[in-house]
Amino acid sequence: MEGKEEDVRVGANKFPERQPIGTSAQSDKDYKEPPPAPLFEPGELSSWSFWRAGIAEFIATFLFLYITVLTVMGVKRAPNMCASVGIQGIAWAFGGMIFALVYCTAGISGGHINPAVTFGLFLARKLSLTRAVFYMIMQCLGAICGAGVVKGFQPTPYQTLGGGANTVAPGYSKGSGLGAEIIGTFVLVYTVFSATDAKRSARDSHVPVRDLTFPVYPGFDDAQECLILAPLPIGFAVFLVHLATIPITGTGINPARSLGAAIIYNKDHSWDDHWIFWVGPFIGAALAALYHTIVIRAIPFKSKSKS
Known part of the structure; x- marks a missing residue:
């Protein structure tokens, strides 16, 4: 019992944050911030890890479009919502596929599968401009090919059932659609940042910064738990956003x-x-x-306090 009580005591205080309310001061930090990625990293172009990461993003986005577009078509083909999986089923298909695909590709590319996620991580200096642009291109190509395969298998139903294309629903303004996409993507990308934060208890982060190998950050030793835990809240965020915004825009939150x-x-x-x-x-x-x-990490203020 004494040993267990000691584990609990140490675990509860492993990452202390002694931060006065209303300040950005932090101390006793027991984690290490990953270094910012450079804006340009030409050496990446000669690295196989760079190219295989792009291929992983292509395949993941390809599979994402294939499954989700087929699900949307299946719902539209049914005589009524009760005869199909309905909006909830569509939301589960999108969220479930993101969970599965992030799990599969996290250790290779970081499992972005979305230009908006890549853009957000680039702004936070989690990856270079070279890699960000490459990821976005491969994601878009994968999405085009995924939808293309669905149309190749079912050309007539694809055209008559809308092909999974996003549009602002009748009765909603363009402003409503834009707002839904902004807030929905905010929820997703905010969840990605939170799930992959170096400050967390180490095992629920998965987005690699540059070397794409485990441990992703110093002290993150359990790669398997790391791969399982982070995709779960990300996939669940996608599910919830789809429940809210499918009636408005069909839910994009993913330009690819x-x-x-x-x-x-x-x-x-x-x-x-x-x-x-x-x-x-x-x-x-x-x-x-x-x-x-x-706001959440106050990183610019920490940098100033150190200087």
Whole structure:
């Protein structure tokens, strides 16, 4: 019993934060911040880990579009919502696929599967511009191919059932759609930052900074638990956002997902409001990065206090 009580005492105080209310002062830090990624890192281009990370993002986004677009089509094909998985099923398909794919690719690319997530992490200096641009290109290509395979298997149903393309629903303004995309992406990217924060109890972070190997941060030794725990809140955030915003925009919060479906479906109305599904997620991701860095972690203030 004494040993267990000691474990509890040490565990509860392993990451003390003695921070006065209303200040950004912190002390007794028992974790190590990862170094900021450089803006440009030319050496990455000659590294196999760089290219395999891009391939992993391509395949993950490909599979994401394939499963989710088929789910959306299945719901639309049913005579009524009760005869299909309904909105809840669509939300589970998106959230569940993100959970599975982040789990599978976290140790290779970080499991972004979304240009907005990549953009937010880039703003927070978690990866270089070189890698960020490469990831976004591969995510978009994967999404196009995923939607293309669905159309190749079911060309007529794909066109008649909307192809999973995002549009602002009738009765909602463009402003409502933009707001839904901004807040929805904020929830997602904020969850990503929180789940992958170096300050956490080490085992629930997975986004690699540059070397894409475990341990991701110093002291993070349990790679298996790390891979399991972080994708769970991220996938659940995607699920919840879809429940809230499917009736408004069909839920984009992922520019690659919206682009892939729009290109393959290629109807005029799928392009009318397409800008919303890029501008909204990027604004939401930028706000999440800003909020996490300045408010939650107060990193700029810590840097000033050290100087």
